Amino acid sequence: MAGDGSWISTAADVFSSVGTVGAFAVGMVLLRKEHRREEHSDDERRRGQAVMVSAWLEPHRDGNGVQQLAFHVHNASGMPIYEVSLSNQAPGAADDSEAEFIGLVPPGQTVRRPAPREWARSYFSPEPVEVEFLDSGGVLWRRDEQGLLTEVQRSGA
Numbered sequence: 553m554a555g556d557g558s559w560i561s562t563a564a565d566v567f568s569s570v571g572t573v574g575a576f577a578v579g580m581v582l583l584r585k586e587h588r589r590e591e592h593s594d595d596e597r598r599r600g601q602a603v604m605v606s607a608w609l610e611p612h613r614d615g616n617g618v619q620q621l622a623f624h625v626h627n628a629s630g631m632p633i634y635e636v637s638l639s640n641q642a643p644g645a646a647d648d649s650e651a652e653f654i655g656l657v658p659p660g661q662t663v664r665r666p667a668p669r670e671w672a673r674s675y676f677s678p679e680p681v682e683v684e685f686l687d688s689g690g691v692l693w694r695r696d697e698q699g700l701l702t703e704v705q706r707s708g709a
Contacts, residue, residue, distance in 0.1 A: 602693040602701055604628040607638060607683035609671060612664055621667040621675055627657040631688035639682040
């Protein structure tokens with residue numbers, strides 16, 4: 553009979569060990585899942601202001617009522633954006649044109665700048681343009697003509 557007790561005790565120890573290892577494994581899986589969720593949440597917060605910035609090209613009437621083609625930069629966020637610049641390269645032109653520097657765009661506002669005359673030749677309807685800017689956290693962003701938003705690594709940083 554003494555042998556039966558030792559077998560039961562050994563089985564209980566093995567079962568307990570397997571349960572402990574299983575609980576540890578489940579805990580690690582849940583920890584990794586939570587870590588990924590927090591990373592995603594941090595990324596969403598980091599991009600929060602940048603996703604609210606857009607730029608496009610469309611006609612606009614100036615103060616004299618004359619219609620002209622203009623770049624529009626809209627900041628729908630609650631904080632200003634800084635060092636805003638637009639690609640000034642007309643469609644089909646060489647890649648040596650300079651950017652249109654706007655500077656600051658206040659929260660909730662749209663800033664307009666006249667577009668170069670070359671843009672009028674290929675203009676058909678409102679279209680997005682590439683914009684680059686610093687958010688209020690000092691992160692540099694670029695939104696391309698297709699609307700893709702990417703963080704830009706600054707040289708020397």
